[in-house]
Every structure is written in C-alpha cells, then in structure tokens.
Amino acid sequence: MQTQLADFIRDTPEGREADEILRKCVHCGFCTATCPTYQLLGDELDGPRGRIYLIKQLLEGQPVTAKTQLHLDRCLTCRSCETTCPSGVHYSRLADIGRELVERQVPRTAGNKVARWLLRELVPRTGVFTVAMKAGRLARGLLPEALKDKVPAARPAGPWPRPRHARRMLALAGCVQPAMAPTINAAAARVLDVLGISLVEADGAGCCGAVRFHLNDAVGARDNARRNIDAWWPLVERGEVEAIAMTASGCGVQVKDYGHLLQHDTLYAEKARRIAELTRDISEIVAAEAERLTPMLRAKPGTPPPVAWHAPCTLQHGLKLRGGVEQLLTAAGFHLTPVRDGHLCCGSAGTYSLLHPQLAGELRENKLAALTAGEPELIASANIGCITHLQAGTALKVRHWVELLDARLNGFPL
Incomplete structure (x- = not known):
C-alpha cells in the first residue's frame, strides 16, 4: 500500500x-x-x-x-x-x-466520556475495585443486568502453599482477578508447588496497564508498567525468580509488550525488555513440566467430566499459543468436546462488553452455542475477562483451565 x-x-x-x-x-x-x-x-x-x-x-x-x-x-x-x-x-x-x-x-459525548473515565479509574485500582465488587455482591439483586453479569459469586481461594522450593516464579495478581476469582492464582500456585516451583506475588504490583491502554490512556498504561517493573525488578536483578507467570492471557499479552511500550523511556527501556523476556503464560510453564506431570495426573482415580475449551484471543492470537492447554487437559483425563469456530472472539475484550453490550452479547451467544454443541459439563478458558463474560450467559460452570488441573491433582472443588 x-x-x-x-x-x-x-x-x-x-x-x-x-x-x-x-x-x-x-x-x-x-x-x-x-x-x-x-x-x-x-x-x-x-x-x-x-x-x-x-x-x-x-x-x-x-x-x-x-x-x-x-x-x-x-x-x-x-x-x-x-x-x-x-x-x-x-x-x-x-x-x-x-x-x-x-x-x-474527536470529542466524545458526555455520557461516553464519563463511562470511559469510570472504567479507566475504577478497574485498574485493585483496592477500589475489590470494595466495589464486595458492594456489588451485596446489592446484586438491585443491579441492572449489564452490571449484574459482571458480579460473579464469591468462591474461596483455598490455601496458598508457602514458598519452599529453590525454583521460584512471580505471579501478577492483576486488578480484577483478586476480587473476581482469587481461586485462579491460588490454583496455579498449588499446581506449580506439586511440580517443585514456588509461586509468589510481589508487593506493589497491580494492573498490567491493558485496561488503560485500550481506553486510549497510553500515559496511564506506561505508569502501570513502570510500577510493576519497580515491584518486580529487585527480585529479577538478584536472580531470585526465573520467570513471571501470567494466569490471565490478557495480562500476558500486555506485559510481553512492555519492551515496545517503554522503548523510548531511557530509564526503563532495558528493564522493560528484560521483564518482557521473562514473562510466560502459565500454560507454557506447566507444559514444560509435562513429562513429570502426566504420570501424576494418570495416577488419579475417577473420570473427569467432558470439557469445552475456549481459547481466549489473547492466548491464541496475541501470545500465539495454541494446543498446549488442550494437551494438558487431555493428559489430565478430561474429554474435550468439539468446538466450531474456535478462532473467533467471545465478545469480552476487556471493557468492550460494557461499552458495546449488544455486540458483545451477540458474540457471546454465538460462542456459547459453539461451546455447548458437544454437550460438555464444564467450560474452560484462560483469561478472567472471558471467564466472567461467558459465565454470565450459561448455567454451566466456566473455570480457568489451571483450576481443572488443581482439582485433579489436589482435590480442590470446582
């Protein structure tokens, strides 16, 4: 062109x-x-x-x-x-x-401007969002449908193993996941603990910056990136962690892009590049231990339920990771039901489902029709946004795939 x-x-x-x-x-x-x-x-x-x-x-x-x-x-x-x-x-x-x-x-309408400001300022602030989520659960019956869909029922996270292994990795708590699904990082920590890896969260780290970035606040997104780098860098510099494990594929795409996001920042460019290099999706980490993991999974009794796998766009198109989760779930004994048009988006896309609810709703209906056609008993995904969005449209449980592995290995309920 x-x-x-x-x-x-x-x-x-x-x-x-x-x-x-x-x-x-x-x-x-x-x-x-x-x-x-x-x-x-x-x-x-x-x-x-x-x-x-x-x-x-x-x-x-x-x-x-x-x-x-x-x-x-x-x-x-x-x-x-x-x-x-x-x-x-x-x-x-x-x-x-x-x-x-x-x-x-192009100036936005007053209503659109306010909605985007609220999302930009509320969602990335973990503490504020957690309070809002607790309040939303208390008043869930009074909320409009569009917001009610975004308030999942609380589930206990279960114990987090104490750091006891020589191999350690960092986990990003993120902005909404601690309030909406603390079970995900806890399940990841338990799965990695079985594999001889301790998962820890660094104080001071928070939102990856994706929310602000995709609401056209590049300045705020870069500030989020710098804050996370500051929180992680002492552990990275001292060689105390070997990777940064992402349990939300949407966050993984953003953090993997820190090198590009901060390439013109003389103070942070090199650090950002190193952080991006260390960032790995949790599926990559678990798959690398498959030789040790598979015998453990096969030794577990019982037959797991059939599962429909939804690959988030951030995992398959952003991170270019395909097939790894499916192999892990199959190794764990789960039967994966066929899903047509697996490459298409479910409509979550961060804050998209709130700003464009009609389009997001149509995409969700299409996706759920494809996911449930094979009559699964569970739906698995890899990103908190997709999980919450899909769960709002179905009576089936929608869980992070690492929770399914945790259930098989450690007996924790889904």
Missing part, C-alpha cells in the same frame, strides 16, 4: 511504525473472513481492511469524524486478523496508533 503521511506524524516514532505497517498491507481481504465485527455487521469499515483505510486517511491528514471513531471503537482488538494475514500486517499496533490520534481530535 502506498502512503503519503502528513507532516504532523511523518517523522515521529509512531509515524514511522505506522508507515511500515501500512506498506505491508496488500488489501487482499483475507482478514475480513475472520473478523468478528465484520461477520456480525457486514460493513467494510467494521473489518480490519476498512479500519486500516480509515487510519491511513487519518495519518495522511484527512478529516476525522465521530464515524471514524465509532468504527475503531467497535474493533475488539482480538487480533484474529493478524493470525490470518499472509503479509504479516501488525494490525493491533496500527489500531493503537490510530485510536490515540482520533481520541485527541
């Missing part, structure tokens, strides 16, 4: 990156076949190819309107198009650049 970037962006780091991405796109249209919003709406501008064209117009200095903003807002950033693209177009990076520029140029 030929480009003629405007003077205001041409010689900036963002302009050079955007130009390189744009020039890779050949407008073949393969991406539209795997774009969830294009499939629902049938509008070229609600698919990757159309959005790329809108961003190109913006970067070339053409007028930007609320319509441009709407089409970019509707993008889930699921990155399915990146998996499909034969030319290797890094669409998500281009979308990030375009959205930030549109945010500066």
Whole structure:
C-alpha cells in the first residue's frame, strides 16, 4: 500500500511504525473472513481492511469524524486478523496508533466520556475495585443486568502453599482477578508447588496497564508498567525468580509488550525488555513440566467430566499459543468436546462488553452455542475477562483451565 503521511506524524516514532505497517498491507481481504465485527455487521469499515483505510486517511491528514471513531471503537482488538494475514500486517499496533490520534481530535459525548473515565479509574485500582465488587455482591439483586453479569459469586481461594522450593516464579495478581476469582492464582500456585516451583506475588504490583491502554490512556498504561517493573525488578536483578507467570492471557499479552511500550523511556527501556523476556503464560510453564506431570495426573482415580475449551484471543492470537492447554487437559483425563469456530472472539475484550453490550452479547451467544454443541459439563478458558463474560450467559460452570488441573491433582472443588 502506498502512503503519503502528513507532516504532523511523518517523522515521529509512531509515524514511522505506522508507515511500515501500512506498506505491508496488500488489501487482499483475507482478514475480513475472520473478523468478528465484520461477520456480525457486514460493513467494510467494521473489518480490519476498512479500519486500516480509515487510519491511513487519518495519518495522511484527512478529516476525522465521530464515524471514524465509532468504527475503531467497535474493533475488539482480538487480533484474529493478524493470525490470518499472509503479509504479516501488525494490525493491533496500527489500531493503537490510530485510536490515540482520533481520541485527541474527536470529542466524545458526555455520557461516553464519563463511562470511559469510570472504567479507566475504577478497574485498574485493585483496592477500589475489590470494595466495589464486595458492594456489588451485596446489592446484586438491585443491579441492572449489564452490571449484574459482571458480579460473579464469591468462591474461596483455598490455601496458598508457602514458598519452599529453590525454583521460584512471580505471579501478577492483576486488578480484577483478586476480587473476581482469587481461586485462579491460588490454583496455579498449588499446581506449580506439586511440580517443585514456588509461586509468589510481589508487593506493589497491580494492573498490567491493558485496561488503560485500550481506553486510549497510553500515559496511564506506561505508569502501570513502570510500577510493576519497580515491584518486580529487585527480585529479577538478584536472580531470585526465573520467570513471571501470567494466569490471565490478557495480562500476558500486555506485559510481553512492555519492551515496545517503554522503548523510548531511557530509564526503563532495558528493564522493560528484560521483564518482557521473562514473562510466560502459565500454560507454557506447566507444559514444560509435562513429562513429570502426566504420570501424576494418570495416577488419579475417577473420570473427569467432558470439557469445552475456549481459547481466549489473547492466548491464541496475541501470545500465539495454541494446543498446549488442550494437551494438558487431555493428559489430565478430561474429554474435550468439539468446538466450531474456535478462532473467533467471545465478545469480552476487556471493557468492550460494557461499552458495546449488544455486540458483545451477540458474540457471546454465538460462542456459547459453539461451546455447548458437544454437550460438555464444564467450560474452560484462560483469561478472567472471558471467564466472567461467558459465565454470565450459561448455567454451566466456566473455570480457568489451571483450576481443572488443581482439582485433579489436589482435590480442590470446582
């Protein structure tokens, strides 16, 4: 694709990156076949190819309107198009650049502005969000349906093994997971403990920055990244931990991107690059121990229930990890039921399900129809957002896959 970037962006780091991405796109249209919003709406501008064209117009200095903003807002950033693209177009990076520029140029309505501010300021603050979640559970019956869906019932996390192994890894508590599903990190700690690895959380670490970043607050996202790096760096520098284990694939994508996010920060660039290198999804860590883990799982009595596996977009398209969880669950004795269109988004996408509830609801209905077609007794996933979003639409239990392994290894209830 030929480009003629405007003077205001041409010689900036963002302009050079955007130009390189744009020039890779050949407008073949393969991406539209795997774009969830294009499939629902049938509008070229609600698919990757159309959005790329809108961003190109913006970067070339053409007028930007609320319509441009709407089409970019509707993008889930699921990155399915990146998996499909034969030319290797890094669409998500281009979308990030375009959205930030549109945010500066197009004023939002008062209601939209307030909603986005509340999400940006409430969700990433773990303490505030935890209080809000407790209050929401107390008043759940009085909440509107859109919010009631986001208030899951409390479940006890169970014990966290004391650090006792020479091998240690860091876990990110995150912003919403401690309040919504503390069971996930606790289950991961118990599974790794069986494998001779101690999982610890560092004081001071919090939201990975993804919430703010995808609400076009790049400054706040970088501040979140710096805070986490500061919390983790002493342990990393002293060689006390060998990896940073991510139990939420959405957080994993964001932290793996710290090197790019802070590449122009002279104080943090090198640290950010090192943190990104150390970050691994929990499935990678457990899969690396499969030779030791599989005999333990096979020795457990009983037949586990059939499970439908939902691979979050952040796991399969963002982190490019496919097949690993399925192998682990199969090794644990779970029968995986067939799921059609497994590459498509469930509609959660961080705060998307709150800002675009109708589209998110349609995507959830489609996803649940695919997940339940094989008559599973459980649904497993790998990201707190997907788990909560799917659970709101089904009576089946939706759990993190590591909780299923914990149940087999340690007998903890699902």
